[in-house]
Amino acid sequence: SQTIHQWPATLVQPVGSPLSLECTVEGTSNPNLYWYRQAAGRGLQLLFYSVGIGQISSEVPQNLSASRPQDRQFILSSKKLLLSDSGFYLCAWSVMTGELFFGEGSRLTVL
Amino acid sequence: KQEVTQIPAALSVPEGENLVLNCSFTDSAIYNLQWFRQDPGKGLTSLLLIQSSQREQTSGRLNASLDKSSGRSTLYIAASQPGDSATYLCAPFSPNDYKLSFGAGTTVTVRA
Numbered sequence: 001s002q003t004i005h006q007w008p009a010t011l012v013q014p015v016g017s018p019l020s021l022e023c024t025v026e027g028t029s030n031p032n033l034y035w036y037r038q039a040a041g042r043g044l045q046l047l048f049y050s051v052g053i054g055q056i057s058s059e060v061p062q063n064l065s066a067s068r069p070q071d072r073q074f075i076l077s078s079k080k081l082l083l084s085d086s087g088f089y090l091c092a093w094s095v096m097t098g099e100l101f102f103g104e105g106s107r108l109t110v111l
Numbered sequence: 112k113q114e115v116t117q118i119p120a121a122l123s124v125p126e127g128e129n130l131v132l133n134c135s136f137t138d139s140a141i142y143n144l145q146w147f148r149q150d151p152g153k154g155l156t157s158l159l160l161i162q163s164s165q166r167e168q169t170s171g172r173l174n175a176s177l178d179k180s181s182g183r184s185t186l187y188i189a190a191s192q193p194g195d196s197a198t199y200l201c202a203p204f205s206p207n208d209y210k211l212s213f214g215a216g217t218t219v220t221v222r223a
Contacts, residue, residue: 006154032209034210042215043200043213043214043215043216044155044200044213046210046211049209049210051209059210088152090154090155092155098143098160099145099157099160100145100157100202100204100211101157102147102154102155102156102157103154104153104154105152105153105154107152
């Protein structure tokens with residue numbers, strides 16, 4: 001069966017520090033991969049999605065970036081975090097236009 | 112751009128009552144629609160997926176209907192239990208841009 005792993009689960013980072021969140025999917029090939037952010041008390045915002053290795057689409061301008069170095073690996077990064085980057089980050093996967101499955105999330109607090 | 116609205120924003124009911132959660136979306140050109148559950152501080156759990164050609168989908172005490180032409184979906188939860196307390200989100204999938212658009216959710220509290 002398919003599983004999705006996301007880490008770290010929680011992190012506290014100072015303003016201006018770098019960020020790396022990682023997500024891997026097991027049990028499937030060539031999934032579509034997504035990064036969402038959920039700010040406190042707000043809805044889910046799509047940040048990036050990828051339909052294949054090296055193919056990244058960005059939904060909103062920001063100081064975050066995403067990479068897909070392997071078929072089932074999706075990484076969210078920042079060179080310098082801002083206070084506004086705080087939130088709950090969720091990785092998700094699907095195959096073509098099928099059902100979307102989410103990881104457990106990474107809670108980021110920028111101080 | 113797809114806009115998704117969920118009504119009500121919050122709902123509190125006594126145990127055993129049936130729940131009706133509403134979702135409306137502006138662009139009817141969807142491929143499917145998914146209902147999720149989110150517990151506080153947790154990720155999203157998929158509850159039901161309805162394809163655009165379907166009218167409804169059922170899983171246990173959950174039933175979701177879809178009226179694509181009018182841009183509406185409804186999630187019914189029968190005989191609610193305290194364990195059903197969570198936030199429920201609907202998300203239509205748009206084939207034009209390969210993404211789900213989320214509503215703000217309905218937060219449900221079932222009182223024992």
